Amino acid sequence: MSERSPATRRTLWLVLSLVFAFLYTPIAVLVALSFNQGGLPTVWSGFSLKWYASLAGNAAILSAALNTLIVALVSTAIATLLGTLLAIGVEMRRQYGSGLEALIFAPMIIPDIVLAIALLSFFSLLDFTLGLHTIILAHVVFNLAFVCSVVRARLKSFDWSIVEASADLGASAVTTFRRVTLPVILPAVVAGALLAFTLSVDEFIIAFFTAGAGRASTTLPMQIYAMIRFGITPEINALATIVMAVSITALTLSQRLNRGVIGQ
Amino acid sequence: MVSQIRLRSSLLMAPALAWLTALMVVPCALVLALAFFRRGIYGGIEYTFTLENFGLVFDPLYAGIFLNSARIAGTATLIAVVIGYAAAYAIAAAPRRLQPVFLFFAVLPFWSNYLIRTYAWIVLLNREGLITQLLRWLGYTGEPPSMLYTEGAVIAGLVYNYLPFVILACYAPLSRLNPELAEASRDLGASAMTTFRRVILPLTVPGIAAGAVFVFVLSIGNFVTPALLGGGRFQMIGNLVYDQFLTANDWPFGAALAMTLIAIMLLVLTAQALAADRASGRTAEAKGGADV
Numbered sequence: 001m002s003e004r005s006p007a008t009r010r011t012l013w014l015v016l017s018l019v020f021a022f023l024y025t026p027i028a029v030l031v032a033l034s035f036n037q038g039g040l041p042t043v044w045s046g047f048s049l050k051w052y053a054s055l056a057g058n059a060a061i062l063s064a065a066l067n068t069l070i071v072a073l074v075s076t077a078i079a080t081l082l083g084t085l086l087a088i089g090v091e092m093r094r095q096y097g098s099g100l101e102a103l104i105f106a107p108m109i110i111p112d113i114v115l116a117i118a119l120l121s122f123f124s125l126l127d128f129t130l131g132l133h134t135i136i137l138a139h140v141v142f143n144l145a146f147v148c149s150v151v152r153a154r155l156k157s158f159d160w161s162i163v164e165a166s167a168d169l170g171a172s173a174v175t176t177f178r179r180v181t182l183p184v185i186l187p188a189v190v191a192g193a194l195l196a197f198t199l200s201v202d203e204f205i206i207a208f209f210t211a212g213a214g215r216a217s218t219t220l221p222m223q224i225y226a227m228i229r230f231g232i233t234p235e236i237n238a239l240a241t242i243v244m245a246v247s248i249t250a251l252t253l254s255q256r257l258n259r260g261v262i263g264q
Numbered sequence: 265m266v267s268q269i270r271l272r273s274s275l276l277m278a279p280a281l282a283w284l285t286a287l288m289v290v291p292c293a294l295v296l297a298l299a300f301f302r303r304g305i306y307g308g309i310e311y312t313f314t315l316e317n318f319g320l321v322f323d324p325l326y327a328g329i330f331l332n333s334a335r336i337a338g339t340a341t342l343i344a345v346v347i348g349y350a351a352a353y354a355i356a357a358a359p360r361r362l363q364p365v366f367l368f369f370a371v372l373p374f375w376s377n378y379l380i381r382t383y384a385w386i387v388l389l390n391r392e393g394l395i396t397q398l399l400r401w402l403g404y405t406g407e408p409p410s411m412l413y414t415e416g417a418v419i420a421g422l423v424y425n426y427l428p429f430v431i432l433a434c435y436a437p438l439s440r441l442n443p444e445l446a447e448a449s450r451d452l453g454a455s456a457m458t459t460f461r462r463v464i465l466p467l468t469v470p471g472i473a474a475g476a477v478f479v480f481v482l483s484i485g486n487f488v489t490p491a492l493l494g495g496g497r498f499q500m501i502g503n504l505v506y507d508q509f510l511t512a513n514d515w516p517f518g519a520a521l522a523m524t525l526i527a528i529m530l531l532v533l534t535a536q537a538l539a540a541d542r543a544s545g546r547t548a549e550a551k552g553g554a555d556v
Contacts, residue, residue, distance in 0.1 A: 004357070012354040016366065019351040019427075023373050026384035026424065029394050033387065043392065082280040089276030092269060103284055110288075111485030111529070113502045114522045117509050118291035121298060121519070141287050144280050173272070202377040205487055209509070221379050228383050228492060232390060240383060244376040251375040255368075 027244070034237035051238035060215070061239060064223035071132055071207070071219060072200040075139035080193040082140070083147025088181065090148070091155040107145035115141065116209035123210065130212025135219065138210045139200045146199060147192035150258060154188035191258030198250045201243070298519035309515060317520035326504070330524070333500040336415060336490075337483035340422035344479045345472055347423070348430025352471075355431070356438040367435060374428035382492050385421050386412060389493075413495030421489040426479040433475030437468040470543055477536045481529050501525050 004012075034052075038045035055061055090100070107115070119138050123130060158181075166176040182189075204221035211217040218226075220243065227236050299317050302310040320326060355366045373381065388394050391408040399409070411417055441464065449459040483489075487502035496503070501521060508518025 012357050015350050015354040016358070019347060019354075019431075020369065022347070022424070023370065023427065025394075026381070026388050027373060027376070030380070030384045030387055043397075082283055085276045086280035089273040092276070093273040103281070103289070107284065107288060109481065109529070109533075110292075111482075111487075111502065111525060113485060113487045113505050114292070114295070114526060115288065117505060117515075117518060117522055118295045119287065120509065121294050121515065122287075122291035125294065137287055140283060144283065148280070198375070202379070204379050221377065224377075224379055224383070225488075228379070228386065232387060236383065237387070240377070240380040244380055247376050248372060252372075 030237055031241050031244075033234065034241040036234055036237075038234075051234045052242075054235055055238055055242075058235070060218075061220075061223060063215075064218045064220045067132060067217060068201055068220040071135050071139060072197050075136045075143055075200050076193050076197045078136070079140045079143030079147050079196045080189060083144035083192060083196075084151050084185070084189050086144065087148045087151035087155060088185075091152055091158070092160070104145055104148055107142040108149070112203075112205040116206045119206065120209045130210060131217045132211075134210040134212070135207045135217065138206050139203060142203075142206075143196035143200060147189075147196050150192035150195060151185055151188045154185050154258070158184060187257045191254040194250045194254035194257070198247045198254075201250075202247060295519045296523055298516050299523050301516045303514050303516050314516075317517045318524070320517055321520050321524050326521070329499055329504055330501060330528075333484050333502075334528075336418060336500060337422070337480050337486075340419045340426070340483050341476050341479045343419065344423045344427050344430045345434075345476050348427050348475060349434045349468075349472060351427075351431045352434035352438050355435055356441070363439070367432070370431045371428045374425075378425060379488060379492075381425055382421050382489055385417065385424065385493055389417055389420075412493065415494070417493040418490050418500075421493040422479070422483045422486065425489065426482055429478050430475035433478065434468060434471040437471040438464075441467060470540055473536055473539060477532055481532060484528065485525055 033044070035047050035049065036044055037048035037050070086104070090104070115138070119134070123134055128134060162180055163176055166180045167173070171179065202221060204219075204225060207219045208222055208225070211219065211222065220239075224236065224239060224243070227233065227239075298309065300313055300315070302312050302314045302316065304310045321330070351370065355363055355370070358366060386393075389411040390396075391410065391412070393412075395411065396408040445463055445467075446459050449463045450456075454462065484500070485502050486500060487506055490496075490500040490503050491506075494500075502525075505518050505521050505525070508514045508521065512518075
């Protein structure tokens with residue numbers, strides 16, 4: 001930096017300012033307009049919280065929020081358990097085929113739309129009734145892959161000889177896990193769970209395909225999508241602001257717990 | 265002992281692998297199989313083998329949509345890489361203690377709901393949105409420009425959504441760059457531009473490639489952005505697959521489209537992996553040479 005000329009330095013700061021303006025303007029406008037008094041979705045006419053109040057009285061949104069919470073909590077619980085066990089199993093073995101790697105990596109890169117139609121075809125072939133339970137089954141697929149990758153990153157620096165030492169000292173496998181392995185990986189497990197929870201709360205397409213017809217299993221993103229298709233309203237702005245705040249809080253927390261692992 | 269570890273590790277992995285097999289591998293295999301069946305007269309599936317669906321994928325109409333998707337995804341990738349690289353370069357050049365802060369705020373928007381980030385662009389680009397108002401404020405009096413529901417809006421949405429990843433991917437090699445290399449290049453008389461082109465850029469290509477592949481793969485299979493910002497007028501493969509399953513009710517053709525999409529993605533990912541292998545081989549060689 002010290003080597004650079006003032007002109008270069010000014011250019012670099014300008015680049016940074018422009019990029020951050022690009023990243024934050026759309027979000028800032030959205031959040032600002034959620035506090036807009038007027039009914040026009042894009043013209044500012046004074047501060048008000050009335051759109052947040054009107055959300056609280058909207059039965060469709062509340063039921064969608066409840067559905068989302070159920071799906072996210074249950075799928076996160078299952079995925080955290082399975083993903084953590086998977087991570088320990090994979091890292092314990094330390095020699096694994098690329099087939100196994102691909103299988104664990106696949107849910108993270110497969111396009112949502114492809115997994116969505118695959119699960120819809122699968123469930124309808126089996127004559128499964130679609131509903132919240134099928135969304136949960138589907139969400140666990142990608143959630144467990146993300147939990148596994150976060151926990152594995154933590155296990156990379158894990159010294160397995162302490163597990164052997166614990167066993168040599170007569171501890172059972174369960175005791176060793178509870179007293180040795182778990183305390184080491186716990187921050188990563190919680191970070192993975194928070195990540196899974198957020199992904200599940202935000203996921204739209206797979207839920208859309210596996211929810212089945214009818215309003216009973218509409219999730220929040222499905223509700224938001226339906227509202228957006230209908231037009232822009234200040235109410236969506238308010239709802240979007242709340243959902244965004246929840247996601248960002250959960251993921252910031254996750255990142256704190258697990259410094260740097262997710263970012264890599 | 266070793267076999268005991270293998271047994272224990274297998275038991276630990278079993279539930280998750282069973283879940284992935286039952287709810288990802290089998291369903292995807294089913295879609296692959298579906299692609300080779302015929303569509304029934306009333307929209308059902310007729311279980312006779314056919315290659316017609318893949319033939320239809322190469323029909324000019326649908327092949328055009330594939331090309332269109334690739335072009336939109338490619339443009340978004342190019343723009344995201346240019347902006348993302350510049351941003352990563354500027355972050356890597358900032359005072360060291362500020363770098364994590366900048367990086368954090370560059371990634372933060374990425375952590376909010378994808379649907380909402382896309383919706384934010386509708387608010388920005390619609391006929392009475394911020395940009396129109398800005399133009400009016402600057403004295404513009406004509407018709408509001410139509411920016412929403414254009415290809416440009418779709419590209420902007422894709423760039424916006426995936427930019428943070430490019431910044432992260434490019435920052436990693438840029439921050440590890442040895443400043444003495446650039447100095448040496450300058451001392452030897454190279455201009456700033458030549459130093460960048462011949463020294464910095466080649467050393468940071470892996471980051472660029474990783475970011476570019478990520479943006480391209482996620483963009484070409486995208487459904488939400490073209491549906492919301494393209495207004496259904498700029499169909500991409502994702503939307504076409506969606507239509508076959510939920511409106512046209514031609515599941516076998518939808519399955520063939522989805523499998524073609526996967527094939528394209530695998531091709532891109534494999535190409536990147538091979539290129540990365542070759543590049544790391546070259547770097548190792550260069551390092552070996554330097555040691556001598």
